[in-house]
Amino acid sequence: MTTEQPTARPAPTRLWCERLVTPVGERRGVLLTLADGRVADLQPVAAPPADVERVAGWTVPGFVDTHGHGGGGHDYATLDVDEARAARAFHRAHGTTTALASLVTADLDTLVAQIGTLAPLVRTGELAGLHLEGPFLSPAKKGAHTESLLVPPTPEAVDRLLEAGDGTLGMVTIAPELPGALAAIARFVAGGVAVAVGHTDGDETDARRALDAGATVATHLFNAMRPIHHREPGPVPVLLADERVVVELIGDGFHLHRDVVAMAVDAAGLDRVALITDAMVATGMPDGGYTLGGLDVVVRHGEARLVEADGSPGSIAGSTLTMAAGFAFLVSLGLSIPGAAHLAASTPARRHGLEGRGTIEVGGAADLCVVDDAGRLQRVLQDGVWV
Template identity: 55%
Template sequence: MILRAEHVLLPDGWHDDVTVEVAGGRVLRISSGSGPAPDLTLDGRVVPGFVDTHVHGGGGASFSTTDRDEVRTVVETHARGGTTTTMASLVTAEIGVLVEQVRTLVPLVRSGELAGIHLEGPFLSEQRCGAHDPALLVDPSPDRLEPLLDAAQGTLAMVTLAPERPHATEAVRRLREAGVRVAVGHTTADEQLAARTVEAGATVATHLFNAMSPVHHREPGPIPFLLTDPRVVVELIADGAHVHDDVLAMAVAAAGPDRVALVTDAMAAAGRPDGDFRLGALTVRVRDRVARLVDADGVEGSIAGSTLTMDGALRRVAGLRGQSLASASLMASTTPARVHHLEGAGRLAEGARADLVQLDDQLGVRAVLRAGRALQTMA
């Protein structure tokens, strides 16, 4: 296939009138100016396909399932928002349940439909559990960690844990030994414990600001350290509900786009109208696109994931003070792909997978190609 792009974002910046030759699902050659007659012409702006490394569901479906068709519904829903590379995040459940869910996902990672598995629980703090069932949270002891590693068969990409839990430091080292990235999140840790956990091998901050001790000028907590340490990449949920735009702008300015990974943390309601949904064993109510836990009496509580897709995150961050579409694209594609060693994803370059998103003037998605194949075309 030969593509002609009017304005395309390459690793060294924007280029006009670019020809992209695709063979075997990968970019064979990129050239400027006139060339062979194109099979497809993409006007507007073209950016690399988005990479979402923290997402739980969408389209009314969830990754926390043993139904592979349900998993594919989530992937297809987020593809309509420009995501061409997806890691499946699992919410807290009993270890045996997680083992079965992981086993369901393994073949889809092997086939390339998913880029890996992320366990956001169950090794989290009860005090900062967010939308995770506190009754199911446990310590990352070897008898709980090893069955999950065995079930994943090398497909486990990331585990979020609270450093204050017993066995956490040993778990960080064991996970790193197994090639799994460790994220600090859902935690009451202070700045010193956060630093020790990074020294032990943690490299990611799970949705910075959310479900962790807040910043105080005399008791900083983990956020300033995670935000400024060059070894750590911070996730940010740019939906306008989880983090105020001014705080988003501050965080990006402090860390830089090469240390920020935009994530959706989306649950089943993404791509669906407002209503009631499930997140693991918990009930979630969505009003005005904000998801919150709801108890048996109908009382709404904490934010429970998002209804975001990555195109929405891109638009919000591109409009922040001091940011641009190019820097937002870096955070939505290139940085998460680099951090998670997702070969061929997150950039438009010779040898990379031919993943791209065509945007209109309002940065809405017009078309999505994954490995050179059209996934979504918008009227």
């Protein structure tokens, strides 16, 4: 994997980790040997050797964010590759060692151009793939997407995006009740692209049909989809219960109440929940005015909302969350550090087929985050180099 790396410190070759989260659980006192950006060896050693760098606290897999739009004042929806790299660097510093870049709804010409800008970053490994969150969304659940640019997933539109991506598309969000949606889901899946059910006003039947057609992800579960009613359940119970689905949760305590996050994790289990940020350009920036997909956004107390015609705050417009903050939020709910690592790294990596990512094991990427007992990020290592 080729990425831009800091050069101020030499890459460590051996680390002694006080507490290490591996695919089989927590291990104490582990000596990691790193080579060529990979984990070359992993051995129990009770005490740190004198010539080895000691890592206190918890060493967990580097975070994997499969849904984020930008951060640090920078946007992935751009024709400037350096702008995209700056957004990636911001989230890397906050623990995201693997990321899909999400694009909001735009006209097809613009999306194709944006894909063309980002695709080289996928091919060099700086990004793990691209996520198209639009334009195949329900106008009734559009959220922070421009309604006039929403279109049905016609075969022509689907094929044009697949051709533009040329193997770099990792995921596309589709409202399954739209005309042609089921055929589009099958076409994307056949093209190697994961399909997510989201921004949907469809019901439980629409959700089941989407899964049978090949959809395997729920875009930010609960948000921008028909809510649960005791006589009209909608898509949420289906997506929570079906073993084929990984459900995204925005772990900021604003998009979802703490109790709802805990309920969803209990219902789906650690192997089917992916922590995401849905972060936008304002992440890590002061409160104020920003844009998302050409729409005006106001951020107050770290909460991003669209600006209505009268100037008042409207629908939620992405988040200002980092994976580091999301990880600590999960721990604050009572999740163990290994449990939070499942949601922030292992599960999204495995469900999206990101081999060598999301776990700490021999042969895997030397992508690590160090957190304290409260889940607060202390250090980040990517490809064997401290960030």
